[in-house]
Amino acid sequence: MRPFGRTVGIMRIVIAGGHGQIALRLERLLSARGDEVAGIIRSLEQGDDLRAAGAEPVLLDLESASVEEVAAHLQGADAAVFAAGAGPGSGAARKDTVDRGAAVLFADAAVRARVRRFLVVSSMGADPTHQGDDVFDVYQRAKGEADAYVTRQEALDWTILRPGMLTNDAGTGLVRLEAHTGRGAIPRDDVAAVLAELVDTPATAGLTLELISGSTPVSVAVKSVAGN
Template sequence: MRIAIAGGHGKIARHLTRQLSSRGDAVVGIIRNPDHEQDLREDGAEPVVLDLERASIEEVAQVLRGVDAVVFAAGAGPGSGAERKDTVDRGAAVLLADAAEAAGVRRYLMVSSMGADAGGQGIEDKVFAAYQEAKKAADEDLMARDLEWTIVRPGGLSDDPGTGLVHIARHTGRGSIPREDVASVLRTVLDDPTTSGLVFEVISGQQLIATSLRALRD
C-alpha cells in the first residue's frame, strides 16, 4: 500500500510510519517544517513539505494522487490557541478530505479525540473546549462524505512502550493508551476494510487489537 499521513512528524504518525515502512508499505509524510524531513526519511517515509493551513485543495490533491489511503494525524499541538485548534484540527482535516475526494482516494482514517461527539460542552478550559469543538466538526464533516472513513478516538496519550492490548468501544470510559498502540490500531484498521464507517474510542485493555475490533463490529 501507499499511505499519506498528514502531520507526519507527530509521535503517533512516526510510530505508524515505522510500522508501515518496516513491512514494505510506501509512506508519504506531509509536514509543515522542512527541518523534519530527515527524521521522516530515517523512519522510512517520503517527506512532503506542505502547510495544510495555507495550501489549496489542488496542491494537496497532487500529493495524494496514487495513494491508497490517507491518515489525518495532524494537530495544532500544546501551547496553541483556540484559533489554531480550528484552522488545524478542523480546517486541515476538512482540506485533506476535500483533496482526497479530488484525487480519487477513498480511504480516510481520522485520529480524533475521546469525547469529540460532545464537542466543548461542559468544558471550562476555553482552549480545550475549542479543540473538542474542532474535532467534533471535523468528524461530522467526514461522516457526511461518501468516503470509506474510520474515526479513531484515543484516550490520554503516553509515550510508554506499546503492549498490543487494548479496549475498543463506542465509548470506553476514561483511560490512557501508548501512542505506539494507537499507531498499531491505525495499521490494523488500514488492513481491514470492514472497519469502514466505524467511530470508536480506544484505551489500553486486555484484548488484542483485532479481537477488540471484531467485538465492536459484532
C-alpha cells in the same frame, strides 16, 4: 510482498501531520511491513525524522494549501490518515485552522483524488456541541466539527479513532476498542498499531471508535469491531 497473514498487497499511504508522535510511530510500522508511506510536514527540518522512520517527507502547509495542491499529493494513494494537530501550547485560533480546517481540507482532497480509505485520529470527547471557552474546549469542538464533516462524505470509507489519554509508555499490544470505552489511557505505540491494522480493515468503514488500554490483542480487537 506482505508477511504471512496479510490479505492485501503493498499500499501507498499518505499521512497528514507526518512528524507527529503517533504519525512517526505509524510510519515505522507501515514501512517495516513493506508499505510506501508519505508524511506531510510543514518544516524541512522534520524531513530527516521521517526518512529515518521509512517515510517520504512531503513539504506542504495544510493551513494555507489549496484542495488541488493537497489532492496532487494524494494521487495514487490507497489510504489517507489525518494525524495532524495544532499541538500543546497552541492557541484557540490554530485549533480551528489545524484540528478542524486542515482535517476538512484533507478530506476534500481525498475525495478529489479518489482515495476512499480515510482514517482520522480524533480525540475522546470530541463533540461539535462541546461547551466552554477554554482552549481545550475549542479543541474538542474543532475535533468534533471535523469528525462530523468527515462522516458526511459518502465518497470516503472513513474510520474515526478517538484515543483516550495519550502516554509515551511502551505499547503492550493489548487494547480496548469499542464505540464507547469510557475514559482511560493508551500508549501512543498502541494507537499507531491500531491505526496500522485499521488501514488494512476496510470493514471498519463508517465506525467511530474509542480506544484505551485493555486486554485484547490489537488484531483481535480490530477484527471484532469489524464483525469478522
